[in-house]
Amino acid sequence: MPTDRATVPRSHAPLRWPVEPAQGGWYTDAEAEAARVVMAESSDWRVGWKSAEYVAAFEEAFTAFTGARFAIAFNSGGTALEMLLHYLQLQPGDEVIVCAVNFVGPLIAVIGQGGRLVLAEPEPVTLNLDPADAERVITSRTRAILVTHWNGAVADIRPFLELADRHPNPVHGPPVVIVDAARACGGRTPVGAHVGAEGWATMFSFESKKLMTTYGQGGLITTNDQALAEQLHWLRTYGGTEHWGTNQMMTKAQAAVGLVQLSRLDEMNDARIQQAHRRNRSLADIDELTLPPTRHDRRHLYYRHSLLVPDAWAGEGRDELMDILAARHGLGSIISDRPPYLFHRLIRDHTAGQHCPLAESLTSRLLCPCLHPRMNPSDEAEITQVIRQATAHLARTRPTLRPRRG
Known part of the structure; x- marks a missing residue:
């Protein structure tokens, strides 16, 4: 079942990289x-x-x-x-x-x-x-x-x-x-x-x-x-x-x-896209992670870098991965966005009787580690390395969560 959390536990502080950037673009x-x-x-x-x-x-x-x-x-x-x-x-x-x-x-x-x-x-x-x-x-x-x-x-x-x-x-x-x-x-x-x-x-x-x-x-x-x-x-x-x-x-x-x-928007978006594509290339060989799609027929801006863990890791395994990233490596991440009826009382009451099983299933596998176009190359290299290490650690230590191979 999906948890009520949106980010890593608040006890993991301070983080080297926050759960998400406080500012998306940047000023000059x-x-x-x-x-x-x-x-x-x-x-x-x-x-x-x-x-x-x-x-x-x-x-x-x-x-x-x-x-x-x-x-x-x-x-x-x-x-x-x-x-x-x-x-x-x-x-x-x-x-x-x-x-x-x-x-x-x-x-x-x-x-x-x-x-x-x-x-x-x-x-x-x-x-x-x-x-x-x-x-x-x-x-x-x-x-x-x-x-x-x-x-x-x-x-x-x-x-x-x-x-x-x-x-x-x-x-x-x-x-x-x-x-x-x-x-x-x-x-x-x-x-x-x-x-x-x-x-x-x-x-x-x-x-x-x-x-x-x-x-x-x-x-x-x-x-x-x-x-x-x-x-x-x-x-x-x-x-x-x-x-x-x-x-x-x-x-x-x-x-x-x-x-x-607005005059600088394309410049800032281009930098974000390039950063996301670099991260995608660095993580492409990790079988346990599904990367955000690269769409050639439109412009994907990667507002957040959304990763999906395997079905077998949904919920508990995903949460553990987020904990490892935060507690051991200082990398924050966020679950963006679970169906709001799972945690927001007004929306839950208003939509009583409505359930979206696919939405719940997908977001129980979702995490979005911090990404920003102004991250320097050494930070980005370290982030991709700790994602790799944390994913490999979880695969070793939680064999019951290991994804099935085709």
Whole structure:
């Protein structure tokens, strides 16, 4: 059975390499200069910190980068997704399909906006939402299909658009396809487009650990739907004079730094991909580990470096491997992401009676050792060596967990 843990035990401290990086990208003198300029000009009481001009420039740059018609920036990815769902005005019984392998945020957003959360299985290679299982659970009450580019492995959105067209809601028409790209900013789809141009709307997060960050928080939605874009503008700024809304604006400093981060995003992602590919090559001959897939038809960003241990090591064996890595070698790792109904009470209560056995099985084999593009070569070499040593030790000392050979 899956455990309730998400990382190594807290007693393993200090770690030489943390369970995950505290910042996904990195800053340069250009970000510091952008912040300095904003600070200097905003110190004038006539100017202050009103953010509209900088936010508009950031949004315009994002539309140019992704190819979407509209971009609407928010103070976080979580609030952006909540307002996107708020636009749908979900009624009791309206369903939103979400992959069971997921961060809690999208699931909580669906519940908070009044939707009925419907969980579906992942496909076993990328752990993205499986279109076939989404079709199994879709009904006439389905209002939306939420597709997460899990851990940077870009999903193919086209099957979900086709699925929505085949199963229209009798009142609202085809369910909308919402894309969660919190961990895939800068990715490319199988049709060669940047993530953000497909589906009804795409949510991005610029929280500290993400691939680019705007001072630790920030979010954005891209869409080609003009009515949605106009309403989102009202929703984030108290609704103007006619609508309901709240204050969810991105700050001036966030937008200024975001412009620089966006200009460097491909550079930072390229470094991350190269680091992940080096790790893949170093671990390729370890029979006990299944490495994250290398996708040649799209851009896998390796937000986390996801490893799977054999079925025979699921749960207990995986946990022991994480303990060995931490206690003996100082290498932290995280289980990203177990089905939230296994550990989150609200989600468990909301989805009572729903179980996703494949999601539970896959994530009981999952661990993600720390990876960051700024790790120096000696650190990366040592990390791959300790993963090799810990895996070999477990295979020797726990023969009942040894994987079966074909």
